[in-house]
Amino acid sequence: MTSPSATPANLVALLDGTVVDVASPLIRADDLGLVRGDGIFDVAHGHNGRVPGLEAHLGRLADSARILVLPEPDFDGYRRAVDALVEAWDWQAEPEALIRMVFTRGPEAGGDPTSFVMIAPVSATAKREREGVRVVVLDRGMEGEGIVDLPWLLPGAKSLSYGINMAAKRWAVANGADDALFITPSGRLLEGPTSTLVVDLDGALRTPTQDGILKSITLEDLFAKGPAAGLDVAFADLQLADLDRIRGAWLLSSGRILAPITHLDGKPVPRSPLHDELARVLEVPGA
């Protein structure tokens, strides 16, 4: 545990740039984001006063809004709120922070959508998991292929309805692991509850084809910067059996950025020889 006095308090900003302490009540009890999970979010990584992925995350927020038939997010307002939080944050005390943009359908009784941004430190757990995560494989209960044709299942949206994602993480922790990897009933590899899978197959980096699963900004970063660093990155149709022949695997997400998988269902997973290069390309702090 780090000393709590060293950590800045989490903050919230409204889109007009007003910053408030996260402990003040801000949201109506009948907000549809709360009572129906009817809204979207996105999380960007901040480091030493910079939020390099902000525009990509705003772009994905807009994609999520379209999928949920929400109005277009107020991009300038979100930028203003992020700027205010970056200004208010103590980057000396806490050089890494998560910046979470939230957008809900607003009060059930009627009214405007709810928009705000929060800032919080990258947790000690997330930082520790950059050294390694133990992962359990969990059946997501649905095949992925057809889902793009079933828009009411909100494929590809980062919706606030993350109850199952949280339950999968809880299940993992209750069963001696740190995180989960979802597969389809037929054994196709999907994604983690809050992350994207990348595996090393004989030196080639492969990640599950993203139809019906969330587009990963960290992965886009890898696609953009990997080839110049000599990394071969591509989508692939990955099956459970492929996990028996991997040379290494990672979970990618905005907070941890890159978490090497050390165990899958209790079985050790080697650390890929590409790990250090990958950490460099993705600019993992401390790497």
Add this chain to the structure above:
Amino acid sequence: MTSPSATPANLVALLDGTVVDVASPLIRADDLGLVRGDGIFDVAHGHNGRVPGLEAHLGRLADSARILVLPEPDFDGYRRAVDALVEAWDWQAEPEALIRMVFTRGPEAGGDPTSFVMIAPVSATAKREREGVRVVVLDRGMEGEGIVDLPWLLPGAKSLSYGINMAAKRWAVANGADDALFITPSGRLLEGPTSTLVVDLDGALRTPTQDGILKSITLEDLFAKGPAAGLDVAFADLQLADLDRIRGAWLLSSGRILAPITHLDGKPVPRSPLHDELARVLEVPGA
């Protein structure tokens, strides 16, 4: 539209019995119920100052809490809050109300779970749908059978993560209907996004076997009171093809109580000769 001045304002009560207007900010921005849909709810029907199903709904709230690994809800606190709202509500102006109990995992930064109760009028839409609902059939993307063995999918919990349920209703409305009926990819009938299906098959009332789908309190009421009224009510494994031979069908839920299906994917559905008896047994206001 009824005159807005005739409708009491929606209210919220805390578990100590304090009543506040729903328009006052009450919830922290980092409440896990909001940012992760990580919480549960239940909705009871109030009529003329009485909430007959309250204990059954509290029981289901406790079931949901167990499935989400939340603490046991404070039953006395919820009863106190409901009493306070029943006392504060203007039942003369609005004889029917929905009483929604909410329970979340609390602030992400740590702290107690969040608990409150809300009261709002039964909407004009819900009342109108007691006369009939047009329903579209939507693929839920997953088979039901195995789900009871996948606890991380939260089978049977009334979680706040209702994003897909809301999206299915939006899809229905955008496609000229009022509501949806979920089926599995293989064509087994499941439930509506916020309701339970009952069909009349040659005078027998049948409802989909409830493994992995939400236990319905209105249905329990029908099971309890139906036989004495001569109604044959039972669970059954219902398939899409069964919809071609029904004599009538309904969606059951706490607000509408009983909504006869008039159309399925645009095809007219007859009104069952059992409708009036069913409405009487379920004490549908005005029936």
